[in-house]
Amino acid sequence: MNYRIKDSDIEMLRKAGVSEDDIKHCVRVAEKALEIAQRTGAKLNVELIGRYALFHDLGKAKTHAIEHGRIGAELGSQLGLPKEITDIMEKHIRGGLTEDEARELGLPVKDYTLKTLEERIVIYADRLVDIITEGIVDIKGDELEAERRFKEILREYPKYGKNEITLNRYLGYHREIQGMMKG
Numbered sequence: 001m002n003y004r005i006k007d008s009d010i011e012m013l014r015k016a017g018v019s020e021d022d023i024k025h026c027v028r029v030a031e032k033a034l035e036i037a038q039r040t041g042a043k044l045n046v047e048l049i050g051r052y053a054l055f056h057d058l059g060k061a062k063t064h065a066i067e068h069g070r071i072g073a074e075l076g077s078q079l080g081l082p083k084e085i086t087d088i089m090e091k092h093i094r095g096g097l098t099e100d101e102a103r104e105l106g107l108p109v110k111d112y113t114l115k116t117l118e119e120r121i122v123i124y125a126d127r128l129v130d131i132i133t134e135g136i137v138d139i140k141g142d143e144l145e146a147e148r149r150f151k152e153i154l155r156e157y158p159k160y161g162k163n164e165i166t167l168n169r170y171l172g173y174h175r176e177i178q179g180m181m182k183g
């Protein structure tokens with residue numbers, strides 16, 4: 001279960017124009033996703049988890065708007081990244097949109113469902129890292145607090161829960177992944 005984030009991958013983000021702050025976020029999400037993967041005890045493709053997480057915000061090289069998912073995927077394929085990695089860049093927006101939500105947000109209408117546990121762990125880790133690092137929620141210096149209070153935090157802070165559909169999607173990932181840790 002050992003995977004180390006590659007310096008060459010970080011360099012790729014930097015060369016593409018991703019800011020140092022955004023790179024720091026991507027690395028933290030990768031570390032958190034790998035930690036969670038390990039805690040589930042499941043047999044998982046850890047290299048994919050690390051790279052999904054590291055590249056998920058590649059599009060922020062160009063914009064922080066909601067289009068950064070689609071733009072990241074385009075950029076990633078120009079850089080020669082495998083399709084499964086460019087797919088997660090496009091799908092990570094709000095953790096896997098329904099067609100209705102995509103339509104509402106003016107994004108291409110297609111299937112954004114997160115099909116693998118590797119993808120869902122990365123999306124869950126992304127949300128946790130935001131909660132842990134943004135300083136909006138006082139988690140009292142204990143990262144696990146973000147997991148323990150996940151449901152309550154998403155309900156209380158629209159920034160994290162967004163709306164009922166998004167909130168329930170994230171709670172579904174939370175239940176699934178936490179369930180594996182206990183099992």
Ligand SMILES: [Fe+2]
Nearest residue numbers: 056057068092
């Ligand atoms: Fe993002």
